[in-house]
Amino acid sequence: MKPIEESWDSCVKCGICRSVCPVFKEKKEEPFVARGHITLIQELIKGSIDFSSKKAKNYLGECLLCTTCVESCPNDAHTDLAVVAARITVNKIHGVPLYKKIMAKTMSSRKLLDLSVRLGNIFSPVVFKTVKDVPREGVNVKIKNPIVEKDRLLLPISKKTFLNSYPEIIKGTSGKRVAIFIGCAVNYAYTEVGDALIDILKRLGIEIVIPKAQVCCGGPIYYSGMVDKAEKLAKKNIKLFETVEADAILIPEPTCASVIKIEYPRIFKYFSNDKYLKKAEILAERVHDPVAYLYNDTNLIDILKNTKLKREHTVTYHDSCHLNRGLGIKTEPRKLISAIGNVKFREMKDADRCCGNGGTFSVDFRETSLKIGKRKAENIINSKADTVVTGCSGCMMQIAEVLNIEHSQISAKHTIEIIDQALKGGDL
Template sequence: MKKEFKASINRALNDANLTGALGKFSEAYRVNRAKAYDGIDFEALRGRIAEAKSSAACHLDEVAEVFKQNAEALGAKVYRTSDPEQVKEYILQVARDNGVKSVVKSKSMASEEIHLNKALLNAGISVAETDLGEWIIQLAGQTPSHMVMPAIHLTKEEVAEIFSKEVEERLDSDIPRLVKVARNELRPKFLAADMGISGANIAVAETGSIVLVTNEGNARLTTTLPRIHVALVGVEKLVEKFETVVPILDALPRSATAQLLTSYVSIITGPSPNDDGSLKDLHIILMDNRRTEMARDPKFKQALQCIRCGSCLNVCPIFRLVGGHVFGKIYTGGIGTILTAWFDELQKSEEIQGLCIQCGNCTEVCPGKLDIPEMILEIRRRLVLEKGQSLAQKAIFSVVNNRKLFHGMLRAASVAGKPFTSGKFIRHLPLFLSDLTDGRSLPAIAEKPFRDIFPEIQQPKGGEKAVFYAGCLIDFAYPETGIALVKLLNKAGIEALFPEEQTCCGAPALYNGAYEVAAHNAVDNIKALLEVEAKYVVSACPTCTVALAHDFAKTLQDQGRSEWLDKAKELAEKTVDLSTLVKRLVEEGRLSFEEGEDLGRITYHDSCHLKRTLKVSQEPRELLQKAGYELAEMYECDMCCGMGGSYSMKLPEISAPILKRKLHNIKETGAPLVAMDCPGCVMQIRGGFDQDGEAVRVRHTAELLAERLK
């Protein structure tokens, strides 16, 4: 990342007003959103939205033409173009033809996308944003930091300062007073405006209608008071049937602001009358700007299912730390990264895409069923294809792709790291590596890796078999976790197999866009793990489990390695995470735990891949309780710990405050012990507590369960 971008990250992280405002909203949002969706089948609702929006995206040209015919039959003028410059020229021409001197606007991200305000001002036309947040941003000379709440990053004190300069009067931060000032300033602008410009939340082809959703009523004034109304609508807002309006209106306020409904829903079907009885001059601009091209791309077509609710921003652990002025361009956050890559250019997303930690929070709450992390990985892949890997990446992945060299270097690191090792931790590293131990200690490489210990373990022979895929951390840093897993399998009468040819799962390469390297890792592991007959392939690392069960096949497909797809699918069918398998064995009566002893309180941290991709969250909790622990749930138990694989090394300044928040939430439970199913999370949280000095033990679930076996 460039120094300027790194500097912008650090400025945001050190802005207490910004992080405070975003943090408070994010906390309240999660609670209020859950209440807003109480009694609603969210999965069914978003399934309807995704299906309707996907159908429209598959037939954009036809749907746009039907909309044009129906809207024009009602008296509207519809103009469709793919060129943002033509959009601005069309609006300026309408303004020139009608002697427009002043414009009022309701909130429109499409107008931000093409920098419409600047074009109008350059033509000598005054422009007033009328959405309260947008007006604040306009007065401050900023751009929106959020698609729904553009001024969410500002405190009321900062808003009071901005308003004071506008009205040339010292104002305090009393919110009702500030709202009254805004109303007094904006009302004359509505009455004097020659043209109103709006966006649209939905455009219905069947009826030629546009639908606007607001809380302030400014859009209704913008579209009714001026004699000319121009609606700037991205073609992704098109739906085929009017019935689709209902599920979108059900989801949009709940997902955007955690409201049951918004204050105003305006459905405009044809021109409305002016005061003198004439019909309003209604212009609807259907703007493409590569949206049709996006609809034809199988990797990104789903992005057109977005209803612009901003819920992905509201739950993002990165956005709430740095805000939209860092994490985004015009559109912000994860979805903003994707839209930037398409509506602007791929290179403009190069830095911001690296901010995504791949936690998957956004996928859980998206009412359009977008897989934002998956699309960001595709952006990374295309950036690598376009620019190539960095020299550092090439060097690292050339080592990872050579298993013997990679494992040899890890063994050497066990010796080389001793000068920096104290106990089981590396607490300080020299020079340019010092950031890696800022806020957390690193685990020392084990003197004896799991692969050297495994042959010494006595096991039952002749029965059921399971291949153990250890992953790099368990193999070389936490062999005790591997020993515990084998103990659990053996107690159930299952022999563990450990093919020594197994190597890195490829996740580091995949998450850095190096799909060719990841495909090489996939082939190596498929060969190793399927070389022996076994019922299961079990892993105690969710990231590795996701790689084996989900990513291998997709990566090989993308890389044209179709000859390995059947084997990848065979491996996926056998792959299971530790907690799911152990719970199954307990239910079958093959495993049981000691009873009667009260082991005290424990809390549990949900690893991102385990909960969101593998859909496993209750299984480890139930097992730990069966083993005799009293579970005390922590606040935000499923929020990322900041590890994110190599993320914590590339962006330690962001990883550290996320970890700090996680440590605080663990301590607040009062539990002296925290369990988790991911060795990466163990590394992050255990290392954090080591530097924090708090006596909280951090254990992998496998170890705790193995200790309680009957």
């Protein structure tokens, strides 16, 4: 496969990736770093290692796809892409775990996703326990099961989805018009983040389009190596948004934004024969992180300079991998947060180091995920902030969990939430 060959050719085995890889930092074994992944894939293809070996499968699985190695690689080796490509072959040989099959089936259909959340709500008192006194409210599963530990803090399930809460068009007065792709985490769990985004856009007089037929971006399916299934979702979203007129498509979930902006074109360039590449590239150009859009295309920063939160807060910021390395958004959230009155911004150590979530990585490799998360929690605590802000729901959930394990009450908020509260004169 082309992505594998390209990474294979560009890796000169310098080992720089060993100093930055969060997984290698915990495992300290060569097969868990970019150079090791590339060598392993080379050997697998040559046939000197068997693809059906369970060890090889785990080595290729235990990668966060955080792209820290890609960022630091002097030769531009795209290990993330090579690992996804190798996972396709691993899946063909080992099969896909049952829970991932169910995940893929459910995420492929809006109806099934909505139904699962409705059932989750109906059976919530039996299945879930709400956990309130933590850095961010979530749920624990009450019933012992083979996939998620009972003590794991999960995203809460919202009573009403974001997509069912708003009309398809919310009129504006400013002449600007944006569309929203909401992503599953905000649609079904952290709906308050979506509500805050609507609130901000309305205050700025921006017209909002919320296409109701949007489907999951397919990220967790794609990253798990089920690229053919992700491709079907990509086509649905591409076709839908082709018909939507808007200055920008805002996605408050950087994983979904990265999938649409970076992985959709890769799907049609490397993994599919379908002639969708041009369409995928056009869609990719239109996708923006809402915080970056608000910073670059509106006068929000000037407005924020005249706002203040009810109480003083010391705030630190965690860079999500997909927002920072994926979309290249690093300074915009910091500038907006720092502009808010009553906010003292304090940078934490290694703010751009992965929190260890990595989507299904945190399910499949919980021990490593928590070890990486512990380092993040320590850096947050050492910053002496009372609030940690980030632009990603997955990071927010992981950070809430690892802070809770460290007995910290530092609260975890989304960048959009703190901006919204500042505009309202509210609090965190």
